[in-house]
Amino acid sequence: MKTFHLDDIIIDCQDGQQLAASLYTPQGDVKGAVLIGPATGIKRQFxxxxxxYLAQQGYGVITYDNRGIGESLTGNVRASKASLQCWGEQDMPAVLEALKSYFPDKTYHLIGHSAGGQLVGLMHNAKELSSIFNFASSSGQLSNMKLPYAFKANFFMNVFVPLSNLFFGHTKSQLVGMGEPLPKAVAQQWRLWCNGQGYVKTAFGKTVDRHWYHELTTPSMWVNASDDEIAIDENVADMLSVFKKLKVDTLTLSPQEYGLPEIGHMRFFSRKSENLWQYALTWLEQHS
Known part of the structure; x- marks a missing residue:
């Protein structure tokens, strides 16, 4: 088994924002390099x-905190101007450029978790990715969700988010087990997009003037779990409808088949789910 070096680094975005990130450098030959795009409000340590695991298999990796999240939050979260859109337009492209500088002349891959996969079409340099492997990435369209979870999702988005923003100036999502506290604009955009169709498509021609969803032809694998109440098949299909030329494979994992109590929206990346990681590794090996 190969070993690797782990270093904390700072990544500069084009607009001057700095991101806290972690660099995983394999010992020996590097097969390819991976950007792990985090879910909304999830810190890189997750x-x-x-x-x-990927670094031990010979892949260079960068994980990072989006602006306004974790160690990339500067000052009080109430003052953060971060949005979902700038995560895709500024943060993800900057991380890819950093990946290229640390691991030059390699193949570059996105492994996206939820929003980390959904936002790929906002990256101006997305065409430099050799492949995309997404887990639990979907439109999150509220109207497609099944009862009783639909009540919980609608309450969070349409009651908790606006009230929390009103009273606290940000969304205290940590109080309901939804990751880190969210900057106001992140939560507002998340709410708007999940109430619409096609997630970010809701913003086309409004806040989003330029995107690459219609142009990407990258090989992609979209994985969800049968016990995920957010990234259900209908919402994965809804997200994929925004891409016009993307090469798409899909896979639905059932926790029972792997002796797991749950996979859901989050557990693919848990150490307890390590037997699932071979899917990502095999994908990388096929496209490196």
């Missing part, structure tokens, strides 16, 4: 075991 992906540490998975990133280490």
């Amino acid at each position: 992906y540490q075991s998975f990133a280490g």
Whole structure:
């Protein structure tokens, strides 16, 4: 088994924002390099075991905190101007450029978790990706969700988010087990997009003036879990409808088939789900 070096680094975005990130450098030859795009409000440490696994297999990896999240938050979260859109337009492209600088002349891959996969079409340099492997990435369209979870999702988006923003100036999502506290604009955009159709498509011609969803032809694998109440098949299909030329494979995992109590929306990246990681590794090996 190969070993790797783990270093904390700072990544500069084009607009001057700095991101806290972690760099996983394999010892020996590097097969390819991977950007792990985090879910909304999830810190990079959540992906540490998975990133280490990939590094042990010979892949360079960068994990990072989006602006306004974790160690990339500067000052009070109430003052953060971060949005979902700038995560895709500024943060993800900057991380890819960093990946290229640390691992030059390699193939570059996105492994996206939820929003980390959904936002790929906002990256101005997305065409430099050799492949995309997404887990639990879907439109999150509220109207497609099944009862009783639909009540919970609608309450969070349409009651909790606006009230929390009103009273606290940000969304206290940590109080309901939804990751880190969210900057106001992140939560507002998340709510708007999940109430629409096609997620970010809701913003086309409004806040989003330029995107690459219609142009990407990248090979992609979209994985969801049968016990995920958010990234259900209908919402994965809804997200994929935004891409016009993307080469798409899909896979639905059932926790029972792997002796797991749950996979859901989050557990693919848990160390307890390590027997699922071979799917990502095999995908990388096929496209490196």
